[in-house]
Amino acid sequence: MEIVVLVKQVPATDQVKIDPERGTMIRENIESELNPLDLFAVEEAVRLKERLDGEANINVLSMGPAKAVKTVRDALARGCDQGWLLSDRKFAGADTWSTSFTLASAIEKLVPGCDLILCGERATDGDTGQVGPMVATFLGLPVLSFVSAVERLDQGALAARREVEGGSELVQCPLPALLSVVKAINHPRLPNLAGKRRAKAAEVPVVTAEQLELPVEKLGLKGSPTRVVKVSKSQLSRQGRILNLEDDPTAAVEALVAFFTSPPSAPEA
Amino acid sequence: MSNQLDQYRGVWTLAEVRQGKIHPVSFELLAWGQSLAQKLGVELASVVLGSGVGDQVDQLIAHGADKVYLADDPALLDFGVEPQAGILTDLIKQHKPEVLLGSATTTGRTLLPVLAITLTTGLTADCTGLDIDLTERLLIQTRPAIGGNVMATIKTPTGRPQMATVRPKSKRPLAADPARSGEVIKVELGPEQLASRVKRLEFTPEETVGAPLQDAEVIVACGKGLKDVKNLKLVTELTEILGGSLGATRKAIDLGWLSYSHQIGLSGKTVSPKLYLGCGVSGAVQHLAGITSAEKIAAINSDPEAAIFQVADLGVVGDLFQALPLLVERLKQNTEGSAS
């Protein structure tokens, strides 16, 4: 079985710093990592391969700047067999539409006859969750989103559980298909030493727009239907009232009661 | 603006049907839709796909829809992305709305990305603000990004319809006006439009305290400070008295105290309650990412330096094992009537 895992390099979630003036992300000296939500997709691919007694080949694909090769190697260290980095100035500034177009085209070229595509529910930086369903649609494949368990996987079909509001649904679909997975699906293991060695030695081809024969008008910023026109820092911090329970338990409890019993009115958005 | 874009007129919202009922999140979308349609001077339409929902379309009209497109068929009983995307693609190509809004629920976040590809247009995820730039006749979409650290404003200059998923609870529905009238248009469906490669085998309802977190008005969240699963009853009791829903941090989930559906944050759910209370929750950035659109935040934490106090409207520094029983007692007095 040919499996593809899509991964993205993102800034480490505990290191995000915002320029208070401009509202843009400060990128200097920020550590990047494999999108933590993609770790579940990588781990699931490895587990499915184990379930298939090793009868699978796991291809990992990422689109990003040259340094994102580190992310591909991280996925290789965790058990993926083969990796590619799609990297080209022409891909820069892509929104979810043109990212998905590029990834889908690359899958068609690099892994023809792929049976299963896995990706994380969303990336922690863009936070859209759109790329999975969009890639599936470009490829004409069924998409199962918010997957928390793959209950059955045969040659031609799979059954998976989706986490939705108020419960979960078990669905089945034929292969090839794309699954976007949530954290509940597994507990990712750390890469072992052998994996790290293999990843370090592995060749990770850098694939360009020209090699994929992609039309430039559909790539990067040029190919993106959406435009970010402004970014500003959000007002997350609030000047709240802080009370000490020990100093005056009654006052603290009354304040909590008031919090719940005289609720604020909804904003007139 | 080119002629081609000028052919697109009108604002559409996608109604969401869950377990055979039009979900109130559909009315929130209509409230957004109406403010946009008024600014643009166009009609507001809602599309509903389901089975046996025909007698509920009045609710959409009462909440602001001028027109309702109704696709009703037993095959549409459960949400299926393939038939829904196919039917909507055809309808949108035929009627050409300039704006299409869906909810940022598991349904909308699956369906709209598919439509963005079939219709070759842009899609903005999880918006908390929408407006119209009249000079260019463009939708202005605002959304939190990078873990809620920034607000990004996004436009779709050339794609049509301009599409967005909208965060639930980002706007209050308009009061229902049963006297409003509107047109209901039945959508003719062919068998090929109802085909789906994905089949639902079963639905397992999740047992949670209160409504699903995304629908909750009041959320009590517990963190590792609760120390042991035995102590869960402390927060459960409070949640029930408040008529709220129970949430948790990733640590509480990973300790096995509650199922994943309770997790709030970056790798869990984004919630927008009116009131959120964190009990023994430190306020890690990854947790806060899920509560940035809570209206009011309160916290009980024994550590005065806990990060959650920086985002709290009300903070109580102290032992939750002392505070919670006192709070529960006091609230019980309240509900028993005569007091206060």
Ligand SMILES: Cc1cc2nc3c(=O)[nH]c(=O)nc-3n(C[C@H](O)[C@H](O)[C@H](O)COP(=O)(O)OP(=O)(O)OC[C@H]3O[C@@H](n4cnc5c(N)ncnc54)[C@H](O)[C@@H]3O)c2cc1C
């Ligand atoms: C990629 C990534 C994704 C993540 N996603 C999420 C996510 O989606 N959601 C999430 O929640 N976390 C997430 N995390 C984890 C996050 O970083 C924190 O570890 C987690 O939120 C902390 O949970 P906590 O507040 O329960 O525990 P802790 O940080 O251990 O805090 C416990 C708190 O309880 C207080 N306390 C202890 N005893 C008492 C007492 N008797 N009375 C009152 N207070 C007491 C302590 O002072 C402390 O502040 C993620 C992390 C990463 C790296």
